[in-house]
Amino acid sequence: MQSWNDSAPIYQQLADRLAVQLLDGAPPEGEALPSVRQLAGQYLINPLTVSRALQALVDKGLVESRRGQGMYVTAGARDRLRRTERTRFLEREWPALRARLGRLGISSADLDWKDTQ
Amino acid sequence: MNLIEANELTLRYGKKTALERVSFSIPKGRVYGLLGHNGAGKTSLMKALVGLLPTDGQLSVLGLDPRRQRTELLSQLCYIPDVAVLPRWARVHELITLMSGLQPRFSADRARQLLKRTSVGLDDKVKSLSKGMVVQAHLALIAAIDAKLMILDEPTLGLDVMSRKGFYELLIDEWCDGERTVLISTHQVEEVETLLSDVLMLDEGRLVLNISLQDMDQRFVALSHDPAQADAVAAAHPLLRYRQTGGRGAAIFDGTPPEHVMGLGERIRPNLVDLFMALTRKPALAPSQS
Amino acid sequence: MSSRFPTLLLREWMQHKRGWLLTLVLPPAFILSILPFSHTNGLPDHALAAGLIVVLGMTLLMLAISAISVGFQLSGLARRDVQDRSIEFWLSLPSSHGESLAATLLAHVLLVPLAAVVFGFGMGYVMAAAAALKSAGLAGLASIPWAQITALALPAAARLAVGVPLALIWAAPLVMLLMASAAWLKRWSVAAMVGALLITCTILPKVYGIVLVRDWLRDQTRGAWHALLANPEAIASSPEQMSNVDSATAWQWATGDFTNELHALLSWQLASGLAIAALGFYLLILRRQRAG
Numbered sequence: 044m045q046s047w048n049d050s051a052p053i054y055q056q057l058a059d060r061l062a063v064q065l066l067d068g069a070p071p072e073g074e075a076l077p078s079v080r081q082l083a084g085q086y087l088i089n090p091l092t093v094s095r096a097l098q099a100l101v102d103k104g105l106v107e108s109r110r111g112q113g114m115y116v117t118a119g120a121r122d123r124l125r126r127t128e129r130t131r132f133l134e135r136e137w138p139a140l141r142a143r144l145g146r147l148g149i150s151s152a153d154l155d156w157k158d159t160q
Numbered sequence: 161m162n163l164i165e166a167n168e169l170t171l172r173y174g175k176k177t178a179l180e181r182v183s184f185s186i187p188k189g190r191v192y193g194l195l196g197h198n199g200a201g202k203t204s205l206m207k208a209l210v211g212l213l214p215t216d217g218q219l220s221v222l223g224l225d226p227r228r229q230r231t232e233l234l235s236q237l238c239y240i241p242d243v244a245v246l247p248r249w250a251r252v253h254e255l256i257t258l259m260s261g262l263q264p265r266f267s268a269d270r271a272r273q274l275l276k277r278t279s280v281g282l283d284d285k286v287k288s289l290s291k292g293m294v295v296q297a298h299l300a301l302i303a304a305i306d307a308k309l310m311i312l313d314e315p316t317l318g319l320d321v322m323s324r325k326g327f328y329e330l331l332i333d334e335w336c337d338g339e340r341t342v343l344i345s346t347h348q349v350e351e352v353e354t355l356l357s358d359v360l361m362l363d364e365g366r367l368v369l370n371i372s373l374q375d376m377d378q379r380f381v382a383l384s385h386d387p388a389q390a391d392a393v394a395a396a397h398p399l400l401r402y403r404q405t406g407g408r409g410a411a412i413f414d415g416t417p418p419e420h421v422m423g424l425g426e427r428i429r430p431n432l433v434d435l436f437m438a439l440t441r442k443p444a445l446a447p448s449q450s
Numbered sequence: 451m452s453s454r455f456p457t458l459l460l461r462e463w464m465q466h467k468r469g470w471l472l473t474l475v476l477p478p479a480f481i482l483s484i485l486p487f488s489h490t491n492g493l494p495d496h497a498l499a500a501g502l503i504v505v506l507g508m509t510l511l512m513l514a515i516s517a518i519s520v521g522f523q524l525s526g527l528a529r530r531d532v533q534d535r536s537i538e539f540w541l542s543l544p545s546s547h548g549e550s551l552a553a554t555l556l557a558h559v560l561l562v563p564l565a566a567v568v569f570g571f572g573m574g575y576v577m578a579a580a581a582a583l584k585s586a587g588l589a590g591l592a593s594i595p596w597a598q599i600t601a602l603a604l605p606a607a608a609r610l611a612v613g614v615p616l617a618l619i620w621a622a623p624l625v626m627l628l629m630a631s632a633a634w635l636k637r638w639s640v641a642a643m644v645g646a647l648l649i650t651c652t653i654l655p656k657v658y659g660i661v662l663v664r665d666w667l668r669d670q671t672r673g674a675w676h677a678l679l680a681n682p683e684a685i686a687s688s689p690e691q692m693s694n695v696d697s698a699t700a701w702q703w704a705t706g707d708f709t710n711e712l713h714a715l716l717s718w719q720l721a722s723g724l725a726i727a728a729l730g731f732y733l734l735i736l737r738r739q740r741a742g
Contacts, residue, residue: 083336
């Protein structure tokens with residue numbers, strides 16, 4: 044049941060998780076997200092918190108609210124998300140990772156590198 | 161209109177004070193957690209809310225006086241008391257029949273529908289059910305009452321993980337629709353944290369915190385820091401200091417500490433368990449508006 | 451609101467039906483089973499009298515068994531929900547304390563004994579038929595004056611049936627005090643009641659000359675007995691005389707007797723009894739309020 048850490052508020056962590064799923068194409072652009080109640084039941088989180096998470100996605104332009112129909116993935120959301128995640132990885136996570144690889148003496152030949160697509 | 165209005169509620173048993181000048185309001189569409197250690201006054205408060213205990217002060221539940229209009233109030237809310245035991249001699253379908261006759265807002269069809277989610281059969285005798293199944297059955301029966309307010313007193317006490325999970329799933333799926341409110345008391349804070357929208361914290365009869373989780377994220381600041389910075393952090397008088405797994409130190413402040421203190425570490429989420437520990441061992445804070 | 455009380459009664463049936471049915475069925479079943487081996491010589495030769503004795507005897511027997519069984523259960527009933535820990539469940543449902551207690555009392559103390567009277571009456575006919583079959587075969591069966599028996603037995607049984615609630619009104623103070631003491635004193639209630647009886651009926655009169663309570667109890671008990679079975683001698687005192695009594699006379703006796711007992715209700719004795727019963731009921735409500 045407990046799989047939330049203390050890095051950020053719960054709604055933010057949920058938003059991040061949903062964003063990761065969007066990146067994977069679930070649900071695809073133009074399709075509807077599960078309803079607030081469905082998400083609440085799935086993650087066992089208060090519906091109000093789920094709404095805040097969805098609002099965070101709306102604020103990032105990844106998701107839009109269609110009156111009476113729920114939340115839909117916006118067109119181009121996947122690309123936009125990919126771009127921001129790429130930037131974040133390259134600017135924040137990669138330098139630390141590269142330093143670590145250096146420390147461990149791992150070269151690109153050691154890495155099991157495949158085209159990720 | 162708020163579903164519950166409590167003002168200066170006080171309850172005394174002889175020399176012991178179970179509740180001391182407790183005031184709060186509870187609106188609709190929320191999941192309120194009533195947190196407190198054993199003996200903090202949670203059960204006393206809940207019994208007062210359903211008219212089983214008399215109190216000093218003003219109390220209005222669903223617009224009614226719980227003590228004087230007890231029967232009418234009970235026909236408008238759902239209540240599972242602490243260690244409530246369903247009558248062991250009864251079969252589940254008999255309980256459905258009895259509740260249909262006693263509780264005007266009860267829907268037998270809804271009860272049967274909710275029971276399908278559990279592994280409890282209509283023909284089962286209560287005494288043949290495991291503890292977890294009894295609680296699930298009880299919740300299914302109670303959730304079939306079309307009421308605005310549900311009061312649960314430590315409903316998952318003594319249950320295994322699967323039963324607890326099933327319980328919370330039923331609650332979220334079938335009950336929380338934005339119009340109804342649940343007040344759930346527990347001392348298993350970590351489990352219930354994500355379900356809550358608001359928190360009432362009791363410590364020895366006094367209300368030490370009354371806040372929405374959203375406001376809690378903003379009001380309380382938790383800092384994760386290198387153990388070497390411990391003294392510097394302590395100098396800023398946090399509410400609580402503790403060790404994280406992995407050896408890092410952590411501290412919770414009420415309000416944002418000065419910048420130089422913030423610079424000593426990273427900001428993390430103040431989780432409810434730690435806040436609970438911090439507040440139920442120290443003098444009361446001024447309760448914020450919820 | 452209107453379906454609450456019937457539902458509370460239904461609860462009693464659901465919870466106790468097995469015990470009730472066993473108490474009703476076992477005694478006649480037992481008697482029928484030993485009938486083939488018993489002697490039926492004790493009954494008077496006069497068929498009408500014999501039939502009446504069996505039918506009314508069976509009715510009285512079933513009532514007595516039912517009353518004794520209720521008497522034993524009363525103290526358990528007072529603490530029933532507390533002992534199986536379901537009291538908090540019942541208290542979480544909307545029914546007033548008074549309603550709940552009244553339903554329990556009504557079911558066990560009035561409805562079940564009445565059912566015993568009706569069932570016993572029917573069983574009486576079965577017994578009579580069985581006894582006749584056994585002693586004289588099918589011919590014996592045919593020779594029983596069923597119509598005449600019914601003409602006299604029905605009014606008598608009806609009088610008994612309406613006598614039950616009347617007798618209960620007289621017995622109310624004792625019943626309520628017994629239950630209240632069981633609810634409050636738990637294991638000590640029996641000792642307390644016995645002790646109270648001893649004190650008020652032996653020590654107080656003998657040592658202090660205070661006969662008030664003893665006499666009150668005596669009058670109360672007498673009232674209950676008369677309410678139930680006033681004086682059967684009024685009809686006829688011998689089997690031969692009975693054949694002269696017709697249905698109309700029997701009904702006249704029954705209604706007259708009942709009316710007398712109704713009048714007997716208008717007494718200070720009864721009023722004082724009801725006051726005590728009300729106190730007992732109030733004590734039960736108080737206990738239930740605290741049980742939550």
